[in-house]
Amino acid sequence: MKTNILWGILLLTVSLFVGSCSKDSKETIAPAPEFELVTEMDGTNPLFVSPDQVFKIEYNAKNIKSVTTSTLPEGWTAEIDESGKYINVKATANAVSKAKLTITATGEDTQKVSKEVTLCCLNFFDDVNGTFVLNEGNMTTENGSLTYITADGYVFDDAYKTVNGSELGNVAQDMAFYGDKIYIITQNGDVNAVGKKFENDGMLIVVNAKTLKKEMAFSKEDLPELDWPTHIAVLDEEHVYIRDNKGIHRLDTKTKKLTTVEGTSGAPKSQFVTMNGKVYTYKTGLLGCILEISPDKDNATKINFPYRVEISINEVLGIQAAENGDIWVMSFGFGKSAMNKFNVESKKIIQRQINVKPNVGSSGVAFASYDNNIYYVDGTTIYRLKFDEDESLNAASGLDAEETLTDLSAIDNNAGLLYNGLGVHPVTGNVYINTIKSFAQYTQNTIWSFDFNNSAENPAAKYENYTNFSAGFFFAPGK
Structure with a gap:
């Protein structure tokens, strides 16, 4: 009897052991999930998305x-389209400019794989802290283009083409801001x-000034009266x-009608000054003289410089708006160069002589101003005049006030020559300069940004090989 009981217990034990082993052998370990983004991305830069356009992020997934x-x-x-694996x-035009997207793939058990993508909506071009660089392109082989430098220093090359899928006209020359729009003129269309x-x-x-999306375009056939427009x-x-x-x-x-403004024949190839609801050239x-154009009539009014000035104004090199409503006038006469501050209402003028006759690029930019600091170039050497309005000083006082800041060719062998003037950022006061190695080697180029109050030898930023014959620097106006 005891033998049978013991044998039964033994059989039960063996049965339980075998059953336990059999159960364990049926358990499987889930394979590790595999998940990778297929769409090529630069890990150091965000993924740019045009407003109201779909951007497809494709992925490969296994054991997911x-x-x-x-x-x-x-x-x-x-x-998410899991069947299509994308x-x-x-983003809308009003979306916040930057966002973080976390993509999480869950495996057949609880294992997870995550990928993080930084997104950036292309709706930030009206940022007053950004910088536009308009490029002419090679007049026989290339269209114009628009480079954009974000406030945090990211260079967005060929921004217009990226947003629109098409290009600017041949030999882009100038830009103007009005309301929520940017107007870009090209020489050849x-x-x-x-x-x-x-x-x-x-x-x-x-x-559109916020998104760079094209809203209107005029071909050369639409504007047949124009002969090589520049500004x-x-x-x-x-x-x-x-x-x-x-x-x-x-x-x-609205009508595409062009009307000649009388009295402007031979107007110089130089940027306009727009202020107080009027347009000025010279x-x-x-x-x-200064030419004033009002919207109420299609003819220009001459505003003559004072007859008696210390330094003769025989040649105007360029004009820019001064912060108090006056006009800065760079001039040359009888072997002397001068910086002038001229009031179009009172005809009052203050002159300060400078030592060099500044370069004037093909875009007509002879100098750049920030407050009463005037920046100009002779060759590749940058100068600054701190303009003193003290009326007790004579014009020659400017000679002592002029500073030689830096020679770019001494800093960089590729800075063979300056191409098309200077720009000063209206928010930061940083001076922007474009240099090329030579006309034949224009693809070797540099955009320089200097904070001359901090250093004249070390640029605040330096961006290499982004321009194609730069037409100049432009900045979104404050809102």
Whole structure:
């Protein structure tokens, strides 16, 4: 009897042991989840998304049960298609500029793999802390382009093409800001100087200032009266002023009608000054003067310089707006260069002589100003005049006030020559300069940014090989 009981217990024990081993052998370990983004991304830069356009992020997934995304800020959406293995990301024009997207793939058990993507909506071009660099392009082979430097120093090359999928016209020359729009004028539009047809958006392009999306375009055929336009100023949609080889024209963008502004024949290839609801340019020579254009009439009013001045104004090199409503005038006469501060109402002028005759680039920029600091260039040497308005001083006092800041060619062998003037950031006061190695080696170039109050030898920033014959630096106006 005891033997049978013991044998039964033994059989039960063996049975339990075998059953236990059999159960363990059926357990499987879930394979590790595999998840990788296929869409190529630069890990150091954000993923740029054009407003209202879908950007597809593709991925590869293996041993994955589900894919989810984090909640994005208002204006952003991310839609997952697990069967197609992609995520559609979209942002509105009013979305916050930057967002973080976390993509989480969950395996067949609880294991997870996450990827983080920094998103940036292309709706920040109206940032007053940014910087535009307009590029002419090679006049026989290239269209114009627009480079943008963000407030945090990221260089966004060919921003217009990235946003629109098309290019600016050949030999881009100048930009003007009005309201929520930017007006960009090109010399040749869609037909270059030797008659070759180019694929681009035309001679005058109007874009949204926030997104750079094209809103309006005028081809060379739309503006047949224009002969190599170079500069533009905008008072409103019916008063867009364009300078060309014949003079100045007023364009009504609503009707596409061009009207000649009388008294502007031979207007110089130089940037306009726009202030107090009027547009200003100048005439040079012995009878040189400021030309004032008001929206209420299509003819220019001459504002003569005072007859008696310490330094003769025989040649005007360029003009810019001064902060108090006056106009800065760079001049030359009888072997002397001068910086002048001129009031168009009172005709009062203050002169300060300088030692050099500054370079004037093909865009007509002879100097740049910030407060009463005037920056100009001779060769590749940068100068600054701290303009003193003390009326007890004579014009020659400027000679002692002039500072030699730096010679760029001594800092960098590739800085062979300056191309098209200077710019000063209206918020930071930093001076922007474009240099190229040579005309033949223009693709070797540098955008310099200097805080001359901090250092004249070490630039605050230096961006290499982004420009294609820069037409100048431009900055979004304050709101």
